Amino acid sequence: MSKHRAALDALSGLTFAKGHGTGNDFVLIADPDGTVALEAEKVAALADRHHGIGGDGVIRAVPSKHLAEGQALLAEHPDAEWFMDYRNADGSVSEMCGNGVRVFVHFLVSEQLVPLEPGQTLAIGTRAGVKHVTRLDHGYAIDMGPWSYIDPELAQEAASDSVVEAAGLQDPRPALSISMGNPHTVVPVQSFEDLAELDLTRAPHVEPAPEGGTNVEFVAAFEPMIRDGVGRVKMRVHERGVGETRSCGTGACAAATAMRAWAGTEGCDSWLVEVPGGLLAVDFLAHADGTEHVVLAGPAELVFRGTLG
Ligand SMILES: N[C@@H](CCC[C@H](N)C(=O)O)C(=O)O
Numbered sequence: 001m002s003k004h005r006a007a008l009d010a011l012s013g014l015t016f017a018k019g020h021g022t023g024n025d026f027v028l029i030a031d032p033d034g035t036v037a038l039e040a041e042k043v044a045a046l047a048d049r050h051h052g053i054g055g056d057g058v059i060r061a062v063p064s065k066h067l068a069e070g071q072a073l074l075a076e077h078p079d080a081e082w083f084m085d086y087r088n089a090d091g092s093v094s095e096m097c098g099n100g101v102r103v104f105v106h107f108l109v110s111e112q113l114v115p116l117e118p119g120q121t122l123a124i125g126t127r128a129g130v131k132h133v134t135r136l137d138h139g140y141a142i143d144m145g146p147w148s149y150i151d152p153e154l155a156q157e158a159a160s161d162s163v164v165e166a167a168g169l170q171d172p173r174p175a176l177s178i179s180m181g182n183p184h185t186v187v188p189v190q191s192f193e194d195l196a197e198l199d200l201t202r203a204p205h206v207e208p209a210p211e212g213g214t215n216v217e218f219v220a221a222f223e224p225m226i227r228d229g230v231g232r233v234k235m236r237v238h239e240r241g242v243g244e245t246r247s248c249g250t251g252a253c254a255a256a257t258a259m260r261a262w263a264g265t266e267g268c269d270s271w272l273v274e275v276p277g278g279l280l281a282v283d284f285l286a287h288a289d290g291t292e293h294v295v296l297a298g299p300a301e302l303v304f305r306g307t308l309g
Helices: 005-009 040-047 068-076 098-110 192-197 249-262
Strands: 015-021 024-030 057-063 082-088 121-126 129-135 140-146 162-165 173-179 183-188 205-207 215-227 230-239 243-245 270-275 278-286 292-298 301-307
Touching: 005 040, 015 098, 024 098, 040 057, 040 082, 057 098, 068 082, 068 121, 068 129, 082 098, 098 121, 098 129, 098 140, 098 249, 098 292, 098 301, 140 249, 162 183, 173 249, 183 249, 192 215, 192 230, 215 249, 230 249, 249 270, 249 278, 249 292
Parallel strands: 024 057, 082 121, 183 215, 230 270
Antiparallel strands: 015 024, 015 301, 057 082, 121 129, 129 140, 140 292, 162 173, 162 205, 173 183, 215 230, 230 243, 270 278, 278 292
């Protein structure tokens, strides 16, 4: 009997969909009545690639009114009716998932839980606050809200706040930690060859690491980095609570933010981030309140549906 049998048996009869955004894949569950309890063992069982369905994370679509975090958001944003309850593959909770948001909204639309035509925008609840998601002709764009340095004092002059060691990385490298609602540590490497040589089967070591752990993005620039006003980088990522993934949306936002700061290219507001699973677009928009919002755009696909049993 597999180690996850009991956890999967407890979910017998539950319907699910499997979806991905640039290869970052998720098990999606619709829970309109707020009755599905997702304990860590159940999430780990669903996400297990050999003994379960398999995925980098599990997403429960639940009306905001059924969660304490959701109710708190509804007071100010009554339109954020649906909440993305996101869990990493190991069962841990994360505040945010950029690829997950696109796949989550695509799931809501496909399940006919919300109507959303191309060009229309939907407010959704997340643990990192309300996000506005616009349906595009092909994919979705999310206003991720403002980015910030995790340690503004250490990151002074946008240089570095930590040092990262990883298997396959020749020397420890300086890195910069950025919050996109969830934590990221961005490590610049010299070339695409350096990127390819990394062994991310083991977690990189970040010193000092942000409290609660971090997602680590390794980034190399195309040559030239900026072409026709667009910044271009390649990225690999080791995600907190998961391992190496084919893509990370919030990681792409953090990577573009750090590269833009290091290169002193604040004028360059459009970036393309190539990840092993595809391409993500990251744009920076100045807001009247003085903050800078990050907009992430990319595809979302559902690939199959099933019933646990
Ligand atoms: N893949 C996601 C990020 C998922 C959460 C992350 N592992 C964390 O623990 O913060 C994305 O697309 O942003």
